[in-house]
Amino acid sequence: MKKYLKIMWTVIRNAYIRDSKIPGFVFVSLITSMLEIVITIVFFDIIFSASESIAGWTFYQVLFLYALAKTITSFHSALTKNGIQAMAHSYVRLGELDFYLTKPIDSMFLVSVSKPKIYSFVSMLLTIGLGTYALIHSGTNFGLLGMIWFVILALTTTLLYYYIEVLTIIPTFWLLQAWSLADAINKLQQFMRYPNGIFSRAIRYGLTFIFPIMVVAYYPVKVLFHGPTFSDIITVFAVTTAFILITRYLWRLGERSYSSASS
Amino acid sequence: MKKYFSYFISSWKSCTAYKVDYFLNFLFSLVFFFISFALWKTIYGGEGFQGIGGYSLVSTITYYFVTNIIFRLDLGVSVWLNNDIWSGYLTNDLVRPWNVKIVENMFAFANLFVGFVIYIPFLIIIYFAAHQYIVLPTSPDLLYFIVTLIIGLVFSGLFAFTLQSLAFYFGDQDANIELSNYLVMILAGGMFPLIFLPEKIAHIFNALPFKILFDVPANIWLGKMAWPQILHSWIEAGIWIVVMYVIFTFLYKNGLKRYTGTGR
Numbered sequence: 001m002k003k004y005l006k007i008m009w010t011v012i013r014n015a016y017i018r019d020s021k022i023p024g025f026v027f028v029s030l031i032t033s034m035l036e037i038v039i040t041i042v043f044f045d046i047i048f049s050a051s052e053s054i055a056g057w058t059f060y061q062v063l064f065l066y067a068l069a070k071t072i073t074s075f076h077s078a079l080t081k082n083g084i085q086a087m088a089h090s091y092v093r094l095g096e097l098d099f100y101l102t103k104p105i106d107s108m109f110l111v112s113v114s115k116p117k118i119y120s121f122v123s124m125l126l127t128i129g130l131g132t133y134a135l136i137h138s139g140t141n142f143g144l145l146g147m148i149w150f151v152i153l154a155l156t157t158t159l160l161y162y163y164i165e166v167l168t169i170i171p172t173f174w175l176l177q178a179w180s181l182a183d184a185i186n187k188l189q190q191f192m193r194y195p196n197g198i199f200s201r202a203i204r205y206g207l208t209f210i211f212p213i214m215v216v217a218y219y220p221v222k223v224l225f226h227g228p229t230f231s232d233i234i235t236v237f238a239v240t241t242a243f244i245l246i247t248r249y250l251w252r253l254g255e256r257s258y259s260s261a262s263s
Numbered sequence: 264m265k266k267y268f269s270y271f272i273s274s275w276k277s278c279t280a281y282k283v284d285y286f287l288n289f290l291f292s293l294v295f296f297f298i299s300f301a302l303w304k305t306i307y308g309g310e311g312f313q314g315i316g317g318y319s320l321v322s323t324i325t326y327y328f329v330t331n332i333i334f335r336l337d338l339g340v341s342v343w344l345n346n347d348i349w350s351g352y353l354t355n356d357l358v359r360p361w362n363v364k365i366v367e368n369m370f371a372f373a374n375l376f377v378g379f380v381i382y383i384p385f386l387i388i389i390y391f392a393a394h395q396y397i398v399l400p401t402s403p404d405l406l407y408f409i410v411t412l413i414i415g416l417v418f419s420g421l422f423a424f425t426l427q428s429l430a431f432y433f434g435d436q437d438a439n440i441e442l443s444n445y446l447v448m449i450l451a452g453g454m455f456p457l458i459f460l461p462e463k464i465a466h467i468f469n470a471l472p473f474k475i476l477f478d479v480p481a482n483i484w485l486g487k488m489a490w491p492q493i494l495h496s497w498i499e500a501g502i503w504i505v506v507m508y509v510i511f512t513f514l515y516k517n518g519l520k521r522y523t524g525t526g527r
Contacts, residue, residue, distance in 0.1 A: 025435070025437070029442075035446065043455065050315050051312050054302070175281070178284050179284055180290075183288070187291045187292070188294060197305070200301070203297075
């Protein structure tokens with residue numbers, strides 16, 4: 001554990017040195033991220049100016065759901081997203097994965113943290129602020145128990161999101177290049193922004209148990225606003241455990257089929 | 264002419280080198296439409312919902328269907344001039360007996376053309392999945408729509424080339440391109456119809472040229488624009504195309520004089 005934390009710290013320090021040399025790039029990237037948040041708020045405002053609720057959720061509840069989804073994605077964007085995308089773009093195709101496989105460290109971990117984008121932590125702070133604002137204005141009376149379960153489930157689904165992110169790019173081991181898979185999570189994370197009541201039963205089921213992107217933000221927020229239920233808690237833990245095991249198994253399978261040939 | 268055609272064909276082949284990747288990319292592109300579809304169906308199904316800006320559920324879903332088509336024809340994401348400049352790869356094109364601007368365009372169009380052709384089956388899937396909520400245009404509107412798409416294509420291409428020419432002066436423009444693509448998508452009505460916006464903001468967005476990319480063609484498809492309005496938007500876009508071409512020519516010509524070909 002200590003070794004992994006030490007590596008993490010070194011990688012973050014290097015990322016800071018690298019990013020501080022391109023302040024313009026960092027600044028514009030942050031503006032893009034902020035713009036996305038502003039536009040989403042405007043979009044929600046448009047929707048709720050004509051409708052009091054969506055699938056039983058009020059403006060501030062949906063805003064809080066978005067804020068949590070964005071916080072989780074920003075956290076991963078800061079630490080793991082670039083590394084995982086690089087895997088789909090070039091690590092396998094160019095044989096660069098050799099570097100990560102030959103180290104006495106878990107290769108999935110090392111690939112994931114290979115290219116952190118630490119300035120995304122700024123976006124994360126903004127969305128935490130947005131979430132706090134939405135929570136205060138939501139007017140919901142959530143109990144202490146709901147709050148505790150929210151924190152536990154949010155941390156669990158943050159882990160789940162990481163494994164989903166990795167899972168989407170695992171086919172790269174066989175496809176060699178998969179730009180589309182690197183971008184897939186960006187498109188699929190849109191499902192995290194809305195209450196699952198807007199989707200049909202089949203989509204809800206599929207995105208909860210088969211590809212559980214909807215579990216990531218919806219379940220913790222549901223527990224906070226509507227109280228914890230046994231089935232919600234079990235769903236989150238069962239799905240997270242299953243996806244950790246599936247992802248790790250498939251990663252090992254992919255590693256075995258990796259031939260290191262580059263093109 | 265033959266050499267440019269050959270370049271187009273080889274660009275086409277290089278675009279489809281990783282076929283599964285291409286296929287998956289389009290598959291994931293359906294996500295935005297189906298989320299919008301589910302969202303607006305829920306909103307319009309809500310009690311006492313009056314609609315926004317005169318858009319019914321059918322108009323709204325059709326709007327997203329049309330923008331889904333237009334997204335496949337966005338030259339902004341197919342232009343690689345910035346990458347060629349900062350990587351030094353542009354030198355390879357400069358020393359060859361062809362016009363660099365034409366081959367850059369050929370590559371972008373090949374990418375777009377292949378993408379659009381491959382996407383047609385996906386559009387059919389969308390149409391059949393949501394056909395009750397999608398209206399087709401009348402014949403004249405379809406014609407106006409196609410003309411507007413072509414004008415929009417020229418505009419977006421010139422805008423992308425102009426922005427990416429800045430790489431001659433300021434180096435890698437990746438972050439600016441990402442910001443600009445996102446901003447243009449919003450300003451153009453790629454996320455929702457501009458009429459949904461508060462009046463003052465919509466007024467500002469309508470004064471900008473980007474609406475020719477999504478909002479104008481989608482509204483033509485929906486039959487929401489009369490012929491004089493359509494003509495007005497064409498003339499307005501035509502003026503912007505001339506302005507953009509002048510700026511691009513200036514930036515490109517002077518940029519080439521600064522270009523060292525060393526890459527980074």
